[in-house]
Amino acid sequence: MSTPSATSDVESSEDRFSASRPWRAKGVLARLVDADALVSADVHVATRLGAIGGEADEQVLLAIALTVRALREGSVCLALGEAATLDGVDTALLPALDEWHAAVRRSPLVADGVTGPADRPVRWVDGRVYLDRYWRDEQVVRRELHARLALVPFDEAALNSAVSRLFPRPDDGHQREAVRAAASRRLLVLTGGPGTGKTTTVARMVAALAATEPGLRVALAAPTGKAAARLQESVAAEIEQFGATDRDAVGHLHASTVHRLLGWRPGSTTRFLHGTQRPLPHDLVIVDEASMVSLELMARLAEAVRPDARLVLVGDPDQLASVEAGAVLGDLVASLSTGVVRLTRAHRFGAELGALAEAIRAGDADAVLALLRAGDEHREFIETAGERASAAEIAGLRADVESWGHALVGAARQGDASAALEALGRHRLLLAHREGPAGVAHWAAQAESWIAAATGARAWGMWPLGRPLLVTQNDRASGLFNGDTGVVISDGDDGALVAFGEPHSPMLVRTSRVPVVEPVLAMTVHRGQGSQFERVTVILPPAQSPLLTRELLYTAVTRARSFVRVIGTPDAVRAAVARPVRRASGLREPE
Ligand SMILES: Nc1ncnc2c1ncn2[C@@H]1O[C@H](COP(=O)(O)OP(=O)(O)OP(=O)(O)O)[C@@H](O)[C@H]1O
Numbered sequence: 001m002s003t004p005s006a007t008s009d010v011e012s013s014e015d016r017f018s019a020s021r022p023w024r025a026k027g028v029l030a031r032l033v034d035a036d037a038l039v040s041a042d043v044h045v046a047t048r049l050g051a052i053g054g055e056a057d058e059q060v061l062l063a064i065a066l067t068v069r070a071l072r073e074g075s076v077c078l079a080l081g082e083a084a085t086l087d088g089v090d091t092a093l094l095p096a097l098d099e100w101h102a103a104v105r106r107s108p109l110v111a112d113g114v115t116g117p118a119d120r121p122v123r124w125v126d127g128r129v130y131l132d133r134y135w136r137d138e139q140v141v142r143r144e145l146h147a148r149l150a151l152v153p154f155d156e157a158a159l160n161s162a163v164s165r166l167f168p169r170p171d172d173g174h175q176r177e178a179v180r181a182a183a184s185r186r187l188l189v190l191t192g193g194p195g196t197g198k199t200t201t202v203a204r205m206v207a208a209l210a211a212t213e214p215g216l217r218v219a220l221a222a223p224t225g226k227a228a229a230r231l232q233e234s235v236a237a238e239i240e241q242f243g244a245t246d247r248d249a250v251g252h253l254h255a256s257t258v259h260r261l262l263g264w265r266p267g268s269t270t271r272f273l274h275g276t277q278r279p280l281p282h283d284l285v286i287v288d289e290a291s292m293v294s295l296e297l298m299a300r301l302a303e304a305v306r307p308d309a310r311l312v313l314v315g316d317p318d319q320l321a322s323v324e325a326g327a328v329l330g331d332l333v334a335s336l337s338t339g340v341v342r343l344t345r346a347h348r349f350g351a352e353l354g355a356l357a358e359a360i361r362a363g364d365a366d367a368v369l370a371l372l373r374a375g376d377e378h379r380e381f382i383e384t385a386g387e388r389a390s391a392a393e394i395a396g397l398r399a400d401v402e403s404w405g406h407a408l409v410g411a412a413r414q415g416d417a418s419a420a421l422e423a424l425g426r427h428r429l430l431l432a433h434r435e436g437p438a439g440v441a442h443w444a445a446q447a448e449s450w451i452a453a454a455t456g457a458r459a460w461g462m463w464p465l466g467r468p469l470l471v472t473q474n475d476r477a478s479g480l481f482n483g484d485t486g487v488v489i490s491d492g493d494d495g496a497l498v499a500f501g502e503p504h505s506p507m508l509v510r511t512s513r514v515p516v517v518e519p520v521l522a523m524t525v526h527r528g529q530g531s532q533f534e535r536v537t538v539i540l541p542p543a544q545s546p547l548l549t550r551e552l553l554y555t556a557v558t559r560a561r562s563f564v565r566v567i568g569t570p571d572a573v574r575a576a577v578a579r580p581v582r583r584a585s586g587l588r589e590p591e
Pocket of ligand 1: 169172175192193194195196197198199200201234347
């Protein structure tokens with residue numbers, strides 16, 4: 001193993017105390033920090049565990065630090081054999097694999113294998129290194145979900161008659177299959193791209209299962225308050241279409257966040273009221289936008305659903321996964337041979353955008369570029385000559401933002417909440433990064449100044465009329481959730497109100513009661529998840545950006561209902577398509 005690099009010996013005092021440079025890091029850990037392959041927190045966790053557990057072997061500390069990095073990047077564990085593929089990691093700095101495995105397995109910090117002791121902070125299983133609590137969560141998810149895959153008896157005659165009634169069209173085949181699958185096992189993973197009928201299927205599935213099991217207790221949930229509100233609204237609209245018998249059988253369905261369903265305990269984000277000891281009372285638990293559920297939350301959910309109840313996970317595994325570690329939905333789709341139904345027929349999403357999304361999903365960069373370059377009223381590719389778009393290259397974006405601003409400010413001045421909310425959904429500017437030339441901060445300021453110049457609206461002060469706002473914290477008092485968006489509108493007098501919700505049912509909140517908000521003239525693709533807009537412009541970062549992934553491009557493109565404009569270099573498009581996110585986990589591995 002190596003000695004500290006020459007650069008670390010001549011570091012400036014500023015470097016020494018920078019947040020990313022642990023001053024106590026030595027040897028290979030220091031070199032990996034210098035190479036930006038590790039940050040201070042990775043090294044800190046490893047050295048603290050080493051100090052507590054009496055482990056000084058640099059090879060073990062290196063494995064732990066790289067595992068912490070992997071968690072930071074969304075993986076659940078680190079396969080030591082793949083450490084050399086991590087960005088910034090110089091293979092020459094890594095120990096020989098056999099020697100490395102042996103050192104980790106004999107460490108007093110490490111439980112060796114699935115039968116290893118339960119009181120060690122780190123676990124090694126088949127070449128993968130976990131912080132032990134993630135391994136335990138993975139075991140819970142695997143055990144609880146796999147146990148639900150056994151076939152269960154159900155009233156076939158009642159189900160068939162309900163399915164024929166609820167899905168009368170010949171081409172509803174996949175949706176009918178999904179309902180049968182939900183009846184025949186206690187786990188269903190229902191996937192599909194935007195507008196493929198997932199929510200419609202959920203509503204009709206509840207009705208069909210309620211026909212076979214009168215009195216069925218149903219819980220609907222989603223990872224965010226916004227997604228839960230959207231689920232509730234869509235399911236309620238679908239139920240309205242049912243005949244009286246099915247409507248009565250289903251009753252009123254309320255959707256909540258997964259956290260609230262499990263019984264949030266104040267002061268703890270990881271412990272809930274409901275769990276193995278006190279399971280949820282429901283017979284059917286349906287979780288929408290399940291791609292955003294982390295491993296940890298999925299483990300708590302899986303424990304809390306009664307073993308004899310049904311769990312239905314609904315989502316699009318090709319979208320960006322949860323911010324926290326784990327991509328459980330994707331892992332389940334990749335590893336389960338039963339219990340997964342994918343809806344493929346796009347009911348709403350325009351065919352042209354559907355083809356583009358499919359080409360991204362399939363990883364076919366040539367097809368993606370050809371579809372983008374073909375350009376029509378649904379898609380536009382602004383191929384920038386350099387990494388930064390010129391004024392001419394962003395002229396179309398500017399025109400869209402200005403027309404968006406006119407609609408927002410016009411409706412706001414009239415005090416017309418519905419028109420303001422309708423305008424809000426007309427266009428959204430999406431970016432991969434928060435900071436930098438291709439980041440939200442820069443482009444939001446740009447958009448705000450364009451709107452101010454075009455409309456004469458003031459761009460300062462807390463509540464300028466027409467300003468779009470994003471709620472950044474859940475607030476029970478006002479019923480607003482992190483991720484909700486609204487528009488400042490006139491109260492008809494000298495003051496302002498903020499309109500939230502949907503255009504057909506706006507919710508008006510006094511400015512004094514509005515929770516923590518920020519202007520939302522542009523947002524990250526991550527933030528845009530769970531929402532759709534008429535027109536979307538996505539500005540890609542340089543091809544080298546680590547955030548530029550297939551899931552990012554897919555999520556951005558599928559936020560558009562009718563038009564998407566991609567601004568960037570062809571290299572950036574190719575880089576995105578070529579880089580599916582690989583989140584390491586043991587869930588994909590056979591048992
Ligand atoms: N079997 C069907 N027959 C006719 N229309 C349908 C059918 N299934 C879905 N739709 C319609 O297709 C549109 C999209 O359906 P839905 O909202 O259920 O899709 P989704 O996959 O949940 O979309 P998203 O991912 O955006 O939430 C809706 O307008 C819905 O009414």
